[in-house]
Amino acid sequence: VFIPPPSLSAKFEGSFAYLTVRDRLPTILTKVIDTIHRTKNDFFQKHGEVGVDAEKRAISFLSKMRNELQTDKPVLPLTDSADDTEAWNRYLQRQQDLMENGQLVSWFKSPWLYVECYMYRKIQEALYFSPPICDFDVFKEGKTQSFFESQQAIISLCTFLRESLVSADNANRKWLFEHFLTFLQVSLWGNRCDLSISAGQENSQKTSPIHSLPDLRHFILVDDSDKVWSVLTSKQSPGGQEKTGVRLDIILDNAGFELVTDLVLADFMVSVGLAKEVHFHGKSIPWFVSDVTSRDFDWTTSQTAASNHKHMSSCGVQWKRHVKDGAWTYHEHPFWTLPHEFCDMPADAPDLYSTLQRSDLILFKGDLNYRRLTGDRAWEHTVPFGRALRGFLPAPLCSLRTLKANVQVGLEPGQAEKLAAQDTEWMTSGKYAVIQFCSPFEE
Ligand code: F6P
């Protein structure tokens, strides 16, 4: 049997995983505690003394967890009774079974992907035990702020989209292809703006994203845009039948500027007929600081529609129309906020896997999705993307990711060495990106 390479983990001292668990995660927890504390008055206004008690309870729970993390205590089963609690506890058992020499699963000794996801789920547990503030989104403020700070870039992007659509020439393949590439790359680079890598420090888009694209081309290490285009424009479905219209699925990543770039891409695709329907997939709990929840999705379309800027507001209005018409649908599934590698999906979330099998193209946004696609393992850089997926291939899929963690597959021989010689942080700085495609129908 094939044994995959080991999971990235904080047990490798000095690794990016180690630095994240040692430095970045406690910083994020401290920010969460501060946010809850600063919201105390609002809790009081809304709920009276019980609101203040809840604030105290949540803070003491989170401080305890931060201490356990920093002193590498065992990871404990969840004790709330949410819908996903059992799945989490089964996964902990699975991790325990993988530990050697009777060691316990703990913050620094276990896979980074697992403990990092666990931290976000534990924040949810802290709130679960702190009614009535159970559905307080501790990251809302940061997400909102990053949207407002990206205002100018959003306006220029919306303007570019509206003007492009006015002059759209859907019969002109070259025009379509060039614009498709532009919007795909804007969505790709939108992934730079996540708040988790910066531990919640501001991270917004200040300049027009369109003008910088030519300069950024050079930083795209794998560019499979042509293959994505072929999937979209081939008349036949892989089964041989005539296509009735492309179904595109977007596994969303961050709110703020990145979400706007995804909505712009989806709007373009539907407006020019490259896709008939777009299915967005978001998170059901606040996740990795800036990931999109349904509230963020609705808030973003509403804010955009309410803008004073004519092109921005007409984008927002159009987006709401796509939702109303059913061309756009928004979906949630607990699997997106579980710690599993995606190759576990057929066994652990078969319903989601079969939903995705109905797609013509799945776009996976961002770094965390890439880590889950590849299992967050220490793969050789030249291993083909398809092999690192380990059987996860419900439909043709493409990762749009800026590199923020040390896993990267599918490179040419020598490419990684050359990059490492120029820039020791090439895998984690967010400066490089990939548009990486794989299809079950490729020979
Ligand atoms: O802890 C930081 C980090 O986990 C990255 O290394 C990572 O995967 C990222 O946050 C989230 O990035 P993205 O929003 O692109 O998934």
Ligand code: MG
């Ligand atoms: Mg994210």
